Amino acid sequence: MSEAREIRESDGKLGVLMPGMGAVATTFVAGVELVKKGLAGPVGSLAQLGTIRLGKRTENRVPKIKDFVPLAEMDDLVFGGWDAFPDDAYDAATLAGVLEKEHLNAVRDQLKEVRPFPAVFDPRYVARIEAAHEKEYGSLKEAAEQVREDIRTFKSEHGLERAVMVNCASTEAYAQPQKAHFDLEEFEAALERSDPSISPAMVYAYAALQEDVPYANGSPSLAADIPAFVDLADERGVPVAGKDFKTGQTLMKTIIAPGLKARMLGLEGWYSTNILGNRDGEVLDDEKSLKSKEVTKLSVLNTILQPEKNPELYGDISHVVKINYYPPRGDSKEGWDNIDVFGWLGYPMQIKINFLARDSILAAPIVLDLALFLDLAHRAGMGGIQEWLSFYFKSPMTLPELYPEHDLFIQQMKLKNTLRAIMGEDLITHLGLDYYE
Numbered sequence: 051m052s053e054a055r056e057i058r059e060s061d062g063k064l065g066v067l068m069p070g071m072g073a074v075a076t077t078f079v080a081g082v083e084l085v086k087k088g089l090a091g092p093v094g095s096l097a098q099l100g101t102i103r104l105g106k107r108t109e110n111r112v113p114k115i116k117d118f119v120p121l122a123e124m125d126d127l128v129f130g131g132w133d134a135f136p137d138d139a140y141d142a143a144t145l146a147g148v149l150e151k152e153h154l155n156a157v158r159d160q161l162k163e164v165r166p167f168p169a170v171f172d173p174r175y176v177a178r179i180e181a182a183h184e185k186e187y188g189s190l191k192e193a194a195e196q197v198r199e200d201i202r203t204f205k206s207e208h209g210l211e212r213a214v215m216v217n218c219a220s221t222e223a224y225a226q227p228q229k230a231h232f233d234l235e236e237f238e239a240a241l242e243r244s245d246p247s248i249s250p251a252m253v254y255a256y257a258a259l260q261e262d263v264p265y266a267n268g269s270p271s272l273a274a275d276i277p278a279f280v281d282l283a284d285e286r287g288v289p290v291a292g293k294d295f296k297t298g299q300t301l302m303k304t305i306i307a308p309g310l311k312a313r314m315l316g317l318e319g320w321y322s323t324n325i326l327g328n329r330d331g332e333v334l335d336d337e338k339s340l341k342s343k344e345v346t347k348l349s350v351l352n353t354i355l356q357p358e359k360n361p362e363l364y365g366d367i368s369h370v371v372k373i374n375y376y377p378p379r380g381d382s383k384e385g386w387d388n389i390d391v392f393g394w395l396g397y398p399m400q401i402k403i404n405f406l407a408r409d410s411i412l413a414a415p416i417v418l419d420l421a422l423f424l425d426l427a428h429r430a431g432m433g434g435i436q437e438w439l440s441f442y443f444k445s446p447m448t449l450p451e452l453y454p455e456h457d458l459f460i461q462q463m464k465l466k467n468t469l470r471a472i473m474g475e476d477l478i479t480h481l482g483l484d485y486y487e
């Protein structure tokens with residue numbers, strides 16, 4: 051049995067701050083408000099609905115996760131954020147068109163109160179949006195100071211001790227770590243001279259870490275995953291996790307690929323295509339933003355299948371991912387996957403998946419779980435990269451010398467074992483030989 055960590059009490063309310071208050075963020079906020087009123091259930095949230103086995107199978111101890119670890123209550127969540135448009139959460143949710151009028155009107159008053167701070171915006175990073183609600187600043191350092199001030203204002207207006215940040219802003223142009231991103235001093239000097247390699251997503255992440263606000267990145271943009279921020283998070287003991295919510299097609303990929311691999315079935319190719327018509331889709335219609343998304347989507351198969359270990363099964367896979375903006379679809383995305391597999395003696399077979407998903411409906415419970423688990427980690431004294439939250443991401447953050455785990459079931463086991471470890475319970479290996487001795 052591991053030793054239980056000391057966990058600070060979750061007194062008072064918890065602020066959830068979101069850069070980007072579009073479809074995902076408002077579907078999350080409206081959903082939590084509906085659940086608070088008992089008008090809907092938190093489907094898709096492991097933190098709310100999931101159970102966790104403790105001890106031996108004969109002990110019959112299987113509490114709900116929320117009864118096992120001291121999470122903040124949904125009733126105690128309050129919301130804020132930043133957006134490039136001034137709409138409150140009710141208007142933004144109406145525009146996003148994800149939830150029915152009837153649902154939105156039931157929580158209209160609560161949504162009307164959630165108004166974004168002006169954004170730190172840079173059209174070089176998001177080309178398809180013309181911002182109508184942005185900050186004025188001289189240098190990016192000033193921009194970061196303003197975001198930090200917003201965080202303090204939000205906390206004092208709501209009387210909060212604690213807040214977390216989940217990035218739900220549009221996907222930025224693809225970027226890789228540059229010189230200014232490798233250490234904090236360099237980064238801060240680059241902020242002062244408004245170095246073009248610093249994106250708005252990085253400014254928000256920097257402000258969060260400096261304010262001791264745990265941070266998760268739901269978008270594929272480069273943000274907390276630069277070395278300077280990993281060091282900063284470690285130094286300040288602030289949890290970070292990312293990136294890119296694992297929702298529709300990639301979720302399916304990380305469910306099915308481990309199954310094929312478990313049975314040693316071969317793979318010749320995996321062709322994935324999507325149509326989507328929301329603002330996320332419009333932003334992704336720009337080549338530079340699309341590249342960020344494609345990179346996170348493509349990375350998963352190799353680490354699950356490990357072609358170098360089984361070249362005869364996975365050595366020559368053709369993996370293609372396409373995303374097309376198609377306005378009539380709105381938030382109701384459609385994904386097609388054609389999977390060319392082969393079995394005994396190399397005989398070919400095909401699997402077809404046609405997922406008529408709802409993007410933000412799949413993403414909203416992830417925002418909730420991340421907010422609750424990041425806050426728990428912080429109170430339990432766990433700073434830096436939270437690999438156990440890989441479960442929620444297409445491109446999980448790890449130390450540079452580690453490869454990320456993409457297999458959903460390994461991720462789930464890692465998450466639950468981390469909760470057991472935090473609470474001083476035995477880790478579960480599923481060995482089970484002792485039952486037969």
Ligand SMILES: NC(=O)c1ccc[n+]([C@@H]2O[C@H](COP(=O)([O-])OP(=O)(O)OC[C@H]3O[C@@H](n4cnc5c(N)ncnc54)[C@H](O)[C@@H]3O)[C@@H](O)[C@H]2O)c1
Nearest residue numbers: 070072073074133169219220221250269295297329330409
């Ligand atoms: N299933 C999913 O919905 C899903 C899955 C994985 C990742 N994501 C990512 O989550 C993010 C949000 O998706 P969405 O569907 O809500 O998109 P959205 O376009 O509806 O919302 C994004 C919001 O971010 C705002 N924004 C853009 N730049 C900003 C800035 N610099 N500061 C503050 N706000 C800014 C936009 O004005 C917009 O309101 C995207 O990056 C998307 O790729 C979504």
